[in-house]
Amino acid sequence: MVENESNYSAANYRTPDGAPADIVIFTIVSTEKQSAKKALPTRELHVMLIQRNIWPFEGQWALPGGFTQENETVYECAKRELQEETSIEDVHIEYFNVYSTPGRDPRGWIISHAFLALVNEKLLAHRAAAVDASDVRLFTVEEALRMDLAFDHKQILSDALEGIRKKMLTTTIAREFLPEEFTLSELYQVIQTVVQDFEEPNFIRKLTSTKSRSTIIEEAADENGLPKQSKQYSQRAAQLYRFTKEEPQLSIYS
């Protein structure tokens, strides 16, 4: 506490007992189809949870997180906790809400700051062992929402899900779940994995041949300027694309 010429002192007031950051870590898990032929994988949205080993909510699953320290912002805290608890670094992480309902934490007056992180499954592969540890696991969001999570973490997860669904359709965060270069079928599948009822029969044509939209992606090309294609998922090669730096400006009035 800084002391000074004024008579102000936080000690005169009841102060919070902590300001943690909790992180909702989403990833998409792809499973190759057991078919002889090439086929698109099935994809499922997963969320990472940790099993608590101390009071309160001992034994229950919870969102990763921890208390903010005096010398860091809550954003830095979220990044640090993510690294400490799951060894994940350098991913998209953003703040989305605060949770402060009195009594939400039996340890006292604790105001929690909720972040969401989008992690490419390729990044998780590096450290599959740690994720497989008994106290850190991926669950499908449906599973997680059916579980009896610690604190108000079910509410936080549910809010995060709503947020990511909205962002998936209004921004280019889908990029976080895709490799640098991807086919439009992959992109379509990723969107559908997060937003279940998204359907757009002319998806490919719309993205490639509509001027207003075609600015968000560009064709991938090799060093000779020739278009790059992928045969990973199909017999016929598919054009690879990458996201540009453009972020679309949406408006209900224009």
Added chain:
Amino acid sequence: MVENESNYSAANYRTPDGAPADIVIFTIVSTEKQSAKKALPTRELHVMLIQRNIWPFEGQWALPGGFTQENETVYECAKRELQEETSIEDVHIEYFNVYSTPGRDPRGWIISHAFLALVNEKLLAHRAAAVDASDVRLFTVEEALRMDLAFDHKQILSDALEGIRKKMLTTTIAREFLPEEFTLSELYQVIQTVVQDFEEPNFIRKLTSTKSRSTIIEEAADENGLPKQSKQYSQRAAQLYRFTKEEPQLSIYS
């Protein structure tokens, strides 16, 4: 502090010195033109500031706000502070960010939760006297951004402004600055007041004759079902509209 069977105690850790809510209160001030003829008013976006009378930043202007108490959420705190400091109640108020940079507040480790409120100028008229008090005043946002505000309040204001500009184009919050029933010219003007470079020559036609957009507004009708019109701003009467309950779903992919 709740004590219990565990060995947990917040007293073992350094805890924050406070978790205030700060509120960016926006309103649009209309000024009638000094013309003989009827004419649309000029509108300007204003923000409400209070002049601090205690350390720290004594004498400087700041956003209204105050410390959250143990028995309330930060959202409830924002509403309470709004009411206590400016007598404003029952307005649109939403949370938008947290500010926690170490050293941002000389009183100690203080994590601030920033809200923005949109207030119809009609509501302010009721209590013009209080607003005219020397320590509570409206400034245009341009003025406010040029001032040396207390704490990191210039940053907060600037973030709030960015947020409201985005929301003005993607949601129907314009309703907060308008009466129940309004003409489309008024709506257009309100949007332009907040988003300076918004221009849409066919604005009226687009809103009324495009199926996808016309769901957000409906024609106002009197008790006999006849369309209601306004002659307040023009010689020729203009149709009055009201917002429906529809919130538009925007997408970059469809």
Added chain:
DNA sequence: ATAATAGTGTCTCTGAGACAATATGAG
């Protein structure tokens, strides 16, 4: 050939954009 994915052709109809023209009614 078959299967699975990737794309094109073609049609209709809505609506965006531009800009001129007309409507209203107080001063």
Added chain:
DNA sequence: CTCATATTGTCTCAGAGACACTATTAT
């Protein structure tokens, strides 16, 4: 009549939506 605002007419062209069709290539 004039002026400020409100609204309609009319044209062209982009693109949404539907759905059938063709392309590619491992097996």
